[in-house]
Amino acid sequence: MNQYNAILNKDEQVAFELRSLYRSYGYLPYKMSKFEEYDLYVRNKDFLVSDNVITFTDTNGRLMALKPDVTLSIIKNGRDAEGLVEKVYYNENVYRISKGTHSYKEIMQTGLECVGAIDAYRIGEVVSLAAESLKKISDRSVLDLSHLDMVSAVLNDAGLSEAGKQKIYSFLGEKNLHGVLRVCTEEGIAQAAVEAVKTLVTLYGAPEKVLPALKSLCPAAQPYVAQLQELIGQLRENGLADTVRLDFSVIPDMHYYNGIVFRGFVDGIPTGILSGGQYDKLLRKMGRKAQAIGFAVYLDLLEELAEDAEYDVDTVLLYDETDTPASVAAAVKKLAKTGSVTALRQIPAKLTYKTCISVKEVNSRG
């Protein structure tokens, strides 16, 4: 595998490493068709990262879409089976609007889904694989972890109105303390409850720093704090606790997600590169009884990490009309054993190379 690292792009390298990682934990590859009926996305529009989908009419008149997402297809095609777990991973291209340009983009995405009877161990396994995926991408990575049910428990306990809660969720996502405090004042929330909400906004960091502070949250939140603690224990066992930060600003769409949610970052990439969590609510919406947890890694972002190659080619091999084709071929063959080589009659102005040598010099060296 490593012998090809020099040729593979960073995203290809990572894609291979992640595949073998997921495989080693018993996840099976999931291959899907490029298209999906548009109807699937209309019904679950908010689950998608962007609303827009490339559509076309199939030969039989059905409206089809180039898939903007993989999870929905996996859920749609799976069947509930008591006590069983479907463990799959995928490596697919999806089509979405990129935020800056307002044009469609092909995005290579890899990820895994675990659907069925989910227990604490499974959640820990998926979160561990997410943390490990980040480690494969970069030495400097962070996995932000939150528990949505714990956040809801704190907001419910504060006695906020539905509209107030929605506002707080969006402010929480921005770590916007002044916004949160304003909503609390508007709604006349008691001081103790305000302190609890404030804790959610400002608390950030390693589990050993954050977990003790969560003990002060309301009793309704404590079962979820205990779950977090247990999960951290499992991550520690896997040697991954050092990359985990507790961060309650991780707020994916509350209509689909519940429980443990997370987002991954690596140094040098300005946006999150991994996102995931439990999404039992999505399964309910799609009429399934099972539970689910999964995540996706946005491999297209890895381009930013790729180091620029120093040279276009290692060696330029110069030949002229006095060299026979056979002698040029012999020299190329010899040089190609140690690196890249290109045989030229003259050197183009923009080509960068380490060394330049003539056919006669190479062949005289024997």
Place this chain on the structure above:
Amino acid sequence: MDNMLNIALPKGRLGEKVYAMFKAAGFECPSIEETNRKLIFENPEKNVRYFWVKPSDVAIYVERGAADIGVAGKDILLEYNPEVYELLDLDIGKCRMAVAAKNDFRDDPKKTLKVATKFTNIALNYYTSLGRDIDIIHLNGSIEIAPILGLSDVIVDIVETGTTLKENNLEVVETIVPISARLIANKSSFKFKNDMIESILARMAKKSEE
């Protein structure tokens, strides 16, 4: 990226005030106070690098990670909705986003309201929340002239003192949202330069409380 903390400041009077706040918080950069045409200033001792950018561009620099933190008006954040953390209300550069019209303007709900503005998204969100049908006219400047010439019924714009409006026989009809400068941070930088960003945040929060 290097380990220095990159800070994007909005060019202009507000930016100078903001720099003074960073300085007061203990992150000074003497070279920035010299008069010259440089755009980037470093203080290796404090591990900070400041640069001046157009105020409406600060959020873009921060969102894309070219700056780790920056200071942007709430108007820009509402208009562009960048993926950043909004860590602190600096309580300076205060003004409001408002609807203004000619003094004798009477709103006729039967008609589509013509709205001229630089802030298309803010205007759209505001009128959608009211359920009002509007026709947006995007302008890049001198918004006040639109209702006078009959280009629009009302304008949505930033109002600081209201002098410009008054001089043009316009008045504020409705305040949409109060605006002030906010300290914003790139989401990834917040993780990897956390100690430094948190310490700036804590000191600036303390200063703005005083």
